[in-house]
Structure formats: structure tokens, C-alpha cells
Amino acid sequence: xxxxxxxxxxxxxxxxxxxxxxxxxxxxxxxxxxxxxxxxxxxxxxxxxxxxxxxxxxxxxxxxxxxxxxxxxxxxxxxxxxxxxxxxxxxxxxxxxxxxxxxxxxxxxxxxxxxxxxxxxxxxxxxxxxxxxxxxxxxxxxxxxxxxxxxxxxxxxxxxxxxxxxxxxxxxxxxxxxxxxxxxxxxxxxxxxxxxxxxxxxxxxxxxxxxxxxxxxxxxxxxxxxxxxxxxxxxxxxxxxxxxxxxxxxxxxxxxxxxxxxxxxxxxxxxxxxxxxxxxxxxxxxxxxxxxxxxxxxxxxxxxxxxxxxxxxxxxxxxxxxxxxxxxxxxxxxxxxxxxxxxxxxxxxxxxxxxxxxxxxxxxxxxxxxxxxxxxxxxxxxxxxxxxxxxxxxxxxxxxxxxxxxxxxxxxxxxxxxxxxxxxxxxxxxxxxxxxxxxxxxxxxxxxxxxxxxxxxxxxxxxxx
Ligand code: UD1
Ligand code: CA
Numbered sequence: 001x002x003x004x005x006x007x008x009x010x011x012x013x014x015x016x017x018x019x020x021x022x023x024x025x026x027x028x029x030x031x032x033x034x035x036x037x038x039x040x041x042x043x044x045x046x047x048x049x050x051x052x053x054x055x056x057x058x059x060x061x062x063x064x065x066x067x068x069x070x071x072x073x074x075x076x077x078x079x080x081x082x083x084x085x086x087x088x089x090x091x092x093x094x095x096x097x098x099x100x101x102x103x104x105x106x107x108x109x110x111x112x113x114x115x116x117x118x119x120x121x122x123x124x125x126x127x128x129x130x131x132x133x134x135x136x137x138x139x140x141x142x143x144x145x146x147x148x149x150x151x152x153x154x155x156x157x158x159x160x161x162x163x164x165x166x167x168x169x170x171x172x173x174x175x176x177x178x179x180x181x182x183x184x185x186x187x188x189x190x191x192x193x194x195x196x197x198x199x200x201x202x203x204x205x206x207x208x209x210x211x212x213x214x215x216x217x218x219x220x221x222x223x224x225x226x227x228x229x230x231x232x233x234x235x236x237x238x239x240x241x242x243x244x245x246x247x248x249x250x251x252x253x254x255x256x257x258x259x260x261x262x263x264x265x266x267x268x269x270x271x272x273x274x275x276x277x278x279x280x281x282x283x284x285x286x287x288x289x290x291x292x293x294x295x296x297x298x299x300x301x302x303x304x305x306x307x308x309x310x311x312x313x314x315x316x317x318x319x320x321x322x323x324x325x326x327x328x329x330x331x332x333x334x335x336x337x338x339x340x341x342x343x344x345x346x347x348x349x350x351x352x353x354x355x356x357x358x359x360x361x362x363x364x365x366x367x368x369x370x371x372x373x374x375x376x377x378x379x380x381x382x383x384x385x386x387x388x389x390x391x392x393x394x395x396x397x398x399x400x401x402x403x404x405x406x407x408x409x410x411x412x413x414x415x416x417x418x419x420x421x422x423x424x425x426x427x428x429x430x431x432x433x434x435x436x437x438x439x440x441x442x443x444x445x446x447x448x449x450x451x452x453x454x455x456x457x458x459x460x461x462x463x464x465x
Contacts, residue, residue: 002101003046014048022264078196378404
């Protein structure tokens with residue numbers, strides 16, 4: 001169900017498209033569905049339907065025999081009415097798991113257990129006990145015994161004082177045989193406090209038809225928590241991040257403070273990886289054995305090989321081209337690596353150095369205040385402070401090639417396309433626009449002029465009055 005408006009988000013964006021851990025809420029839910037070996041998922045859209053459906057463009061529809069279908073619910077007349085729209089898309093022999101697009105953290109394990117309780121013939125409800133159950137549908141049982149038969153779900157607004165005292169609530173998630181679901185949906189009406197078609201009314205039909213109703217009660221509130229407001233979104237973000245951090249720590253990753261860790265994608269780590277506080281990982285990130293990440297780094301779409309160290313305050317984003325950091329390399333503090341950066345073994349990138357679409361071979365160094373764009377840099381090159389590649393002529397980008405063991409002095413401009421020969425030296429302050437031979441010293445700057453005993457002009461005295 002993803003048709004609701006989400007008024008309390010106070011946003012133009014449909015609620016189910018708000019991001020949690022770098023993905024839309026609804027995509028978390030659909031992703032969980034794919035892990036249930038389901039034949040298909042049916043997404044019920046309404047508010048912002050076009051946008052919600054379009055958000056799946058990148059999704060491989062029909063992967064592994066799993067198909068994603070959309071049905072529209074317009075207008076929105078309640079959860080029972082929502083599921084009625086999906087009826088034509090449901091096979092009679094199926095078990096249907098009903099999920100909410102704004103409840104992102106239910107685990108596949110929990111849903112498998114719920115499906116097992118349904119066993120193709122029962123109505124299985126996911127429930128939880130809350131100290132404050134205000135607003136939720138209450139699980140009404142035959143007696144006060146915790147395992148007494150379930151008789152009905154009564155919505156908060158329709159509940160009596162005695163029913164409002166019930167702490168066990170319906171999570172909004174159920175597993176139900178399709179043939180029964182279809183029969184019960186056709187019997188719903190909207191004679192209730194909200195004038196809506198309540199999905200939850202099917203419980204009393206199940207009881208009347210002699211179909212067993214079972215409650216699968218869990219204790220982890222995050223798994224049934226919905227997002228209705230920015231505050232709840234932030235709470236669930238932290239719950240997701242703690243869950244991800246814990247899973248990584250269980251694999252041996254040393255996260256200095258799981259409360260200050262953010263993963264918005266996938267992070268694969270070798271042994272003995274250490275991550276300091278306030279780091280954000282996005283897209284696909286791989287950290288090899290013994291990699292250390294300093295505090296306050298943003299690291300996206302990058303592979304960092306064993307033993308490399310990222311000092312604090314680095315921004316590394318490979319976007320679609322990726323970034324590779326070689327074994328034992330050191331980067332930062334305050335470095336920026338952009339798409340297409342390939343650093344070899346033992347490369348050093350220091351503070352205020354920007355690298356884009358450039359390969360630095362083993363042992364090359366750019367330690368301070370430099371720019372390398374569209375460059376091929378040989379082994380052991382030393383690239384001086386303040387030097388840049390002028391790779392853009394205002395219309396096109398050009399390459400700079402620096403041969404192995406070259407030494408580029410400070411404050412040089414390498415005007416691409418240009419090649420610096422292997423083993424050559426470029427004097428500080430040079431603007432190099434022609435290729436330079438191997439092994440040569442090239443100086444391309446104004447000669448130093450010396451005038452001995454230079455007398456500075458003296459200020460004239462003001463004219464006498
Ligand atoms: C529902 C349950 C309640 C349960 C609670 C858990 C009903 C009648 N009540 O209440 O027992 O405790 O969830 O959070 O089912 N939606 C549609 N179309 C609609 C109405 C809703 O797609 O016409 C979607 C919403 O976008 C949301 C989900 O269904 O994703 C649940 O709707 P919501 O209004 O939050 O349900 P509640 O009334 O809170
Ligand atoms: Ca709700």
C-alpha cells in the first residue's frame with residue numbers, strides 16, 4: 001500500500017519516496033518482498049502515482065521471475081479499498097503478504113515467520129504490544145490469556161474504553177490466502193467512525209467463516225514503525241544505521257561510534273577495518289584488509305585496497321566511473337578524489353589536493369595544494385605544491401602525461417595536451433605548454449633579474465605654503 005498522502009511530511013514529494021539510508025522508503029519494502037521468493041509484488045499507488053511508479057524505472061522489472069506490478073487507487077477510501085484494487089493482480093493459489101510502503105524496516109525473517117504461521121490456510125497478523133497504543137487497531141481476543149483466539153481488530157476511533165486499554169496492536173502487516181482475502185474484501189463496508197473501508201474488518205469475517213486467525217507477536221518496534229513525519233523519518237534512519245553498523249561490527253569492522261556512522265548503500269569490508277566517527281558511505285564501497293578511515297569523510301563508489309589510510313575530512317566520490325585507491329596509499333587530510341581516479345600502490349595524496357579522471361602509478365606523490373585532471377602520472381613522480389594541470393581549453397579536455405620519476409616543482413601549470421618526459425624536472429613556477437624531453441630540466445618562467453644597490457623612490461616633500 002503506497003497510495004496515502006503523507007500530509008504530516010509537509011512535503012511535495014510523495015511520502016513513500018522519502019529517503020532512508022539513501023533509498024526510497026517504498027524501495028526498502030519492495031526489496032524485502034524480493035527476498036521472500038515472491039512471484040510478484042503489487043504496488044498500490046494513488047497520491048503522486050506517476051512519480052512513485054517512475055521511481056522504479058531503474059529497477060529490473062521481472063528479475064529472477066519476480067514481477068513488479070502497479071495498480072492505482074483513486075480516490076483513497078481506506079486500506080480495505082486499497083487492497084481491493086489489487087485483487088485482479090492476485091493469483092487464487094497465492095499467499096498474499098500485505099505491507100505498507102511507509103514501514104521500511106520489517107525484516108525478511110519476520111515476514112517468513114509470518115508466512116509460516118499463515119501456512120496457506122490461516123489469517124496471520126503481525127502484532128506487537130505498545131505501552132501507548134493510541135491510534136492503532138487493537139487485537140481483540142476471546143479472553144485475556146495471551147494466546148486466546150483472536151476475534152477482531154478494532155480501530156482506535158471505533159474502540160470502546162475497555163478495548164482502548166488493550167496494548168496489543170495490529171502492525172498493518174498480514175499474510176493471508178488469496179482466495180479467502182478476495183472473498184472477504186468483497187464483503188467490506190464503510191459503516192465505521194472514519195467512513196472508510198477497513199482492511200482490518202476481514203478478521204471478523206475469518207472468524208465467521210471458521211478460518212483460524214493467528215497473531216505473530218514480535219517485540220522489535222522498529223520493524224513495524226511507520227514514517228508519518230520528518231521526526232519519525234529521522235528516528236528510523238538512526239534505527240537503520242544502528243542495525244547496519246551492528247551487522248558490520250559483528251563481521252569485525254571497528255566502528256568507533258555506531259551512533260555517528262552512516263551507510264547509504266553497500267559497504268564490503270576486509271579484516272581489521274577501522275572507521276572513525278562521522279563518516280558517510282554511499283553507493284558501492286569496498287574497503288580492503290586493514291583500511292583505516294579517519295573522522296568526517298564522505299566516501300562513495302570507491303574501492304580502497306588493503307592497508308590504505310584515508311585521513312580525516314576527505315571527500316571521495318567515484319560516481320559511475322568509480323575511484324580506486326591502491327594498496328598502502330594515503331589520502332588526505334582534506335583531499336578530494338573525483339570520478340575516474342586510479343591510485344597505485346603507496347601513492348600519497350595530501351591536503352587540498354584534487355584528482356579527477358587521472359591515474360597515478362605506484363609511489364607517486366602529490367602532497368599539497370594541487371590539481372590533477374585528465375592526467376597519467378608515472379611511478380614515483382613527485383608533483384609539487386600548488387601545481388595544476390590546465391586540462392580544459394574552454395571547449396575540450398586534454399590529457400597530461402608525466403613520465404616515471406619526473407619531478408614537478410611547485411606552482412607549475414602543465415598546459416594540456418602535454419607530456420613531461422620520464423626522469424625530467426620542471427622548475428618551480430613554470431608554465432609548460434610544450435612536451436619536455438626525458439631527463440631534462442625545464443624552466444619556463446621569467447628570468448630572475450638582479451639590480452645591485454637599488455634605490456627605492458623617496459616620497460617628495462609637500463610644496464611649502
Ligand atoms: C492501519 C490499520 C490499523 C493499524 C495501523 C498500523 C486499517 C483500517 N487500520 O491504520 O489497524 O494499527 O495501520 O499502522 O487498516 N493507504 C492506502 N490507501 C488508503 C488508505 C491507506 O494506500 O485508502 C496506505 C497508507 O498510505 C499507508 C497504509 O495504507 O501506507 C496504512 O494506512 P494508514 O492510514 O496509516 O492506516 P491507519 O489508519 O493508521
Ligand atoms: Ca498509520
